[in-house]
Amino acid sequence: MTRIIDAFLKRLDGLTEANIRGAARRNGRRSFLARGGSALLGAAVAAPVLPFDRRAHAAEGGTDDPCTYWRHCAIDGFLCDQSGGSLTTCPPGSTVSAVSWVGTCSNPGDGKEYLVSYNDCCGKPFVPTATFCNNNKGERPGYRMGLYNDVNWCTANADKGYHCTVSVVVGLAE
Amino acid sequence: MTRIIDAFLKRLDGLTEANIRGAARRNGRRSFLARGGSALLGAAVAAPVLPFDRRAHAAEGGTDDPCTYWRHCAIDGFLCDQSGGSLTTCPPGSTVSAVSWVGTCSNPGDGKEYLVSYNDCCGKPFVPTATFCNNNKGERPGYRMGLYNDVNWCTANADKGYHCTVSVVVGLAE
């Protein structure tokens, strides 16, 4: 009777309990976070792409939970790469959020800290088969809006419906 | 990953395969159904109530599947009695559909055939914990609109959102 949503929600939150910790705990405060109140507006849009590891996240760390992929360390949303997009592209027919929040994530491949822009893709319904990840490394309430992941970041777009979230590496953390 | 909806939909449809048949098979064509094109508009609204079995459907037939309750023989919707209403009342704050479809169901308690008006309750979202029943005894496509259960019967109301469905006994079948 009430099993309806269990499975659905297990996907949403189960991972928070286990997988985040390994990666997240290792990281202390980032210097980026120490810049009082600063944040990003959107990821770079027309810049060249370079050297980031584009391996499927599933290949990472020997787990099949895509939420454990390192660049998702502060994501809160449905994965675009399971919604018709990729780690850095919105699904066809959607629009990129004009604003975004930011995480500072540690790449286990090179040991470096990267700034990750979490943009929402907008204007379509969320995809029920897509995995929802809820990671919160460095996350802060709305008094540090650029670090806050509990708002609809499609809010500044013409079409404000939340579709999914990408994790775009935009630079080194320091 | 894709278990999301399984449980939900199992509730929706599982019953069609098993439980309906016992009750439904016993019944042939009803004389009511033979009245070409005739049907009901809504259940009686201000009439006195009488002798129908008001036992909880769960007590019926030794099964805990509420969809097997005899008067649900042609229902297609979420049960109002699991949505804040009852077998014959809409949940608070909703409105009664102005029109309805009709089934002819056999009451195992007295062996008689009853006309059942399936009204939708309107103006609120469906309740995800409510059981969805899909029974189709005597059901016909929209060319016999009063027997058709695949339309939103809230369509003639001011507020047209589908909320849940009641099964109201409105008379003997003949």
Place this chain on the structure above:
Amino acid sequence: MKHHLIIALTAMAVPGSHAFGQEADIQPETLTVEERISEGEHVYVMDMGISGPSQVSVLNAEDLSMEGNIGAGNFSQMLMSPDRSTLYTSSVYQRRYTYGEIEAVVHEWDAATLNARREFTISDKLAQTLSQKGVLNLSADGAYLVVQNATPATSVNIVDLTAGADLVEIPTPGCWTAYPTIEGHAFSTLCGDGTVTKYGYAPDGSAGEPAKSEKIFDSDTNPLFGNAVRVDGNLVYVSYAGALHVVDDSGEVPVLVRTVDFAEEGWAPSGYNLMGYHEPSKTLFITMNSTPFDGSHKLPAEEIWAIDMESGNVTGRGAANGESSIAVSGGETPAIFGIDHLGGVHRYEVTLGDSVTITKAVSREGVAFFPTIVATDY
């Protein structure tokens, strides 16, 4: 892909992209929108929204992976254009989601980019009904949409696609579904009096008198499904009991030209959009269950059967997966796509010949909450 910069945000710095990549070996990634779904073949699965948006999931036909989606209103209908370039939806939006004024909206979606090319409102008498083939169709010349209304009184709305506006509402009391004729400006509808009735209309907004067939079925004792398919120009309906009714609606009055009583003892058709036709092989596919009773006509499918429409013989049977609706692809050899009552999608491979085989190749579970109709772009 607009990128507004919100300059009023005092809480936020606004680094240009050059603010990153200070180190020579690091350049920021580019965030873009996928221009289109993959080249190739796809399946469009309707998840009909009752309290929220309807959603069309677009899957890769080969592995059923997710390529994107489309959002529409409540009780959405869906139609793939003959050239596979446009997916039409018609749906209802309520101002307060579950109450309030409604708008009925037609969308023309680019089937590859998943962008709306256009949307416009039509009569809000649009039937709020489970997505089915007989509710939203294109006229033979592609100039008009033929739309089923229900208030619940039934009528058919002719929508002028050039104007993006209603042309004429034609009352069709006691009738349901509207299949455009394969030539001219007319449609046929199935009526409770046992006839197929044809209605004509003209670009000036006039409508002709109904032309009724003889009584070809009995809606009490031998009802037909509303779902129909075109087979070599004729309309093919199927009865609850399992007899195909082939209707020629090209003349002045529709005529029953043939019935094919194909269902073996103990089997009957069941489902919603339960038939699909493969023209090159003249094969009709239909979902079946083994326990016919009064009310079994929507049971999940146990088998999919193939019927040779020349001989009328059942030429193959394959195990099904609880499908409620199917779609059949084009191509020399068809694929069948089924959507089951639990929201799963299944691709079946078919081998043709005197004996047809139907074998499940791929499944993807949990795609939809209320799966109703499925289409392909090939």
Place this chain on the structure above:
Amino acid sequence: MKHHLIIALTAMAVPGSHAFGQEADIQPETLTVEERISEGEHVYVMDMGISGPSQVSVLNAEDLSMEGNIGAGNFSQMLMSPDRSTLYTSSVYQRRYTYGEIEAVVHEWDAATLNARREFTISDKLAQTLSQKGVLNLSADGAYLVVQNATPATSVNIVDLTAGADLVEIPTPGCWTAYPTIEGHAFSTLCGDGTVTKYGYAPDGSAGEPAKSEKIFDSDTNPLFGNAVRVDGNLVYVSYAGALHVVDDSGEVPVLVRTVDFAEEGWAPSGYNLMGYHEPSKTLFITMNSTPFDGSHKLPAEEIWAIDMESGNVTGRGAANGESSIAVSGGETPAIFGIDHLGGVHRYEVTLGDSVTITKAVSREGVAFFPTIVATDY
């Protein structure tokens, strides 16, 4: 309960109720609408809609059975009025459900009949954010709603309830949440610079200058949750690390009057609307987890702790069920209602005294998809 008779339906006969009951012992049943939920105590559980309507499920507080629901727009907030007669929601409606123009709407729902007494639009800058206590509140005199905006630039919208219209928008850059003061026309907000800042406004639509506290926290190294509760007139915030920050905002400038560092080694608070206060016993309840790390502040609860707000001591701990938010009832002895991250609802019984016990009494699973906030009517 309107009952239109649709007279144009030629497909339908229209029997009066007298058409049935031909036999002496049969009378048709009456179809009505439940006038209200049961007398007694209830829980209101918000299931926040992202792509579709938000839904408030109204449960019986005793056995958690379903008594009815309320539908609102996307990202709905929720507030129970002090007299428990009105449930306010504020939410956003998109014209095309997932795109198009938006309207931000306040609803005043009769908490017993679940009917909307009134609805009106407010500034569409309304924050589209997870339902939380700091976004929608009533002024001390009940005459104004104090509403958090985010575009994402933050401001606070004062809504005149008598007029059913916006009064004034007050920019609050770098600040989040807006808790009305317990007297007068002002609110306090938590700011990224580590202060609590107080803003006044007047019925004529004027707004005062911000009054900033000293720096009471560091948003980098010792952040506070946005969720706060009123404890005997003061605002109580909690840090990620587990220290209560008690702020007196009754004067000209908010003042930190006390901190209570209650979290034992190895434990930290986590959740969304994670605190509730029981005034008669001076007990604060808060959800806790045993594995603090950077990012653990939203983990599902492992325990619920009771803190005596006079002594500042932890007076009880009970096993939790993965709650993300709780509500605490009134009455001499409180009940705690928790909503877990899987959509379940749990009622905990509490025994008061020097040692407080917290024991789960009833659970109901699967009530919500995105459970966000919970309230009681007692």
